[in-house]
Amino acid sequence: MSTDIGSPSLDRETATGRRDSTADVQSRRGDEVSRSGEGREALSGGRLLGDTTLFRFATAGSVDDGKSTLVGRLLHDAKAILADQLEQVARTSADRGFAHGEFDFALLTDGLRAEREQGITIDVAYRYFATDARSFILADCPGHVQYTRNMVTGSATADAVVVLIDARKGVVEQTRRHLAVVSLLRVPHVIVAVNKIDLTGFDEDRFRAVEEQALAVAVELGLIDTHVIPVSALEGDNIVDRSARTPWYDGPTLRELLETLPARQAEEDAAFRLPVQTVIRPQGGLSALIDSAEADDLRDYRGFAGRVSSGSVRVGDRVQVFPGGHETTVTGIRVAGRVAESAHTAQSIAVTLADEVDAARGALIATAGTVPSGHAEAEVEIFQLDVRPIAPGARVLAKHGTATVQAIVTEVLSRRDLDTLALEDAAELAVNEIGRVRIRFASALPLEPYAEDREGGALLLIHPSDGATLAAATVVTAA
Secondary structure (H helix, E strand, C coil): CCCCCCCCCCCHHHCCCCCCCCCCCCCCCHHHCCCHHHHHHHHHHCCCCCCCCEEEEEEEECCCCCHHHHHHHHHHHCCCCCHHHHHHHHHHHHHCCCCCCCCCHHHHCCCCHHHHHHCCCCCCEEEEEECCCCEEEEEECCCCHHHHHHHHHHHCCCCEEEEEEECCCCCCHHHHHHHHHHHHCCCCEEEEEEECHHHHCCCHHHHHHHHHHHHHHHHHHCCCCEEEEECECCCCECCCECCCCCCCCCCCCHHHHHHHCCCCCHHHHCCCEEEEEEEECCCCCCCCCCCHHHHHHHCCCCEEEEECCECEEECCCEEEEECCCCEEEEEEEEECCEEECEEECCCEEEEEECCCCCCCCCCEEEECCCCCCCEEEEEEEEEECCCCCECCCCEEEEEECCEEEEEEEEEEEEEECCCCCCEECCCCECCCCEEEEEEEEEEEECCCCCCCCCCCCEEEEECCCCCCEEEEEEEEEEC
C-alpha cells in the first residue's frame, strides 16, 4: 500500500485481510490549483517532472462512477493485459450480453465473484503494470460508503489518487469524503477524472461546471496539485489517446499525467530511519553451502534487519538507537544477503554496529542526532475501520513501525463533518467516521507528526483480543 510486514504505512495491514491488503493546512488561492486548460503548459513548462521511478496511484469515486471500467481501459490501451486474459473477459462479456463493445473493461479488475455478480468493487484490487516511461502499482478502491476503509488502505502510500466523478451528477457526498481522505493522508497529487462525458454529448459547459465544483472543494481542502480531465472510460476518450471529441480540452491525457507527475522523493532526502524487524544471529546455524571464509565472518554476526523507511545509510555513518539513545557506528550493510557499502529508502537490509547495543524488534535505528523523542501520549486523527466504535476507555494495541504496545483511548476529541470538514463534538467514532482522539501508550514511541513524516506519524489501532484492525491513525501532535 508496497511495504514489508513490519511497516506502519496504512496499507496492507488496514485491509480486510482478503487481498494484498503536517503542518496545519495553509490557506490556498484558487489560482494555485492546476486547471485542466493549463495541463499542456505544465507538461512543457517543467511543472510535471517526468522520471522512470515506480509510481503508485489509487482510484476512488462514488458507486457506478466507472472506476473499474477506467482502470480496465487504461490497462488495455496501455497494452498491459495478457492475450489469454482478454479472451476470457471477452467470453464472459458475451455470455452476459455486454452491449458496449467487445468486452466489459470492468471485468479486468473486479476479481471477486461477488464483485462480478453485483457489478461493484468491494475490496482493493492491486495491479502492476509498466509503460515505456514508468512502472506502476495501481490500487483500484471501492466506492461504497461502507468500504471507505478500503479506500484509506489503497491511498495511504499513493503518489496520486484518481477521483472519478460522473459528469451527469457532479460532486456528491462520497466525492467530498474521498477528497477529504486524500487531504488528510497528504497524497501529493490529485487527478479528478470527469467520467461519462460521452453521456453528456461531450458538452464543454457541463464539464466546466463540474470542474469548477471539484476545484472549489480542492481549494477548500488545501489540495493544491489538482488536475481535472474529461474522460469516457467506456469509449476511451482522453485515457491513453487524446480525444477528437473534446477539442475544447487541451490538457494532458490520464496516461500522460501518470507518466509525468513526480513520484515522492522526500523519503530519500530525509534522515535515515530503520525500524528493526528482527535481529539475525546465525552462530552455529550456518548452512554448509556457505564458503568457509564467509562462515568465519558470520559466526559472530549480529545484524539488525528491517526495511529502510526513509533516508539512506553508508558504512561508517554515525547512528543512534531508540529506545536508550545509544550512539554508535555502522560497520557493515547487507542488502539481499550481499555485502553493500550503502542502502536507501524501501530496501530491506541488515546492518551491523560497532558497539553491543540492545535493539530488539520494535527499536529504531536512525541518523545520529535525529532520533525523535519518546512520547507516551498523542493526539491523533483516526479513520475508523471497524464496526465496533471507538470510545473513551477503549483498550487497544497501537502498532508503530515494528513496535506494538498496549494503549488506551483517553478521550474522543471531535468528529469531522465531511460536508463542511469542520470538527464537531463527539462522544465516540463509528465505522467510516473520521475524527480526533487522545491516546496514552504503555511505552513511549518515537512519534513524529504525520505532516512531517508519513512513516513516523502513522499508527494502527488493533483489537487486543481478536487482532482486527480497528482504525488507521495519523499523529497530529505528540506529548
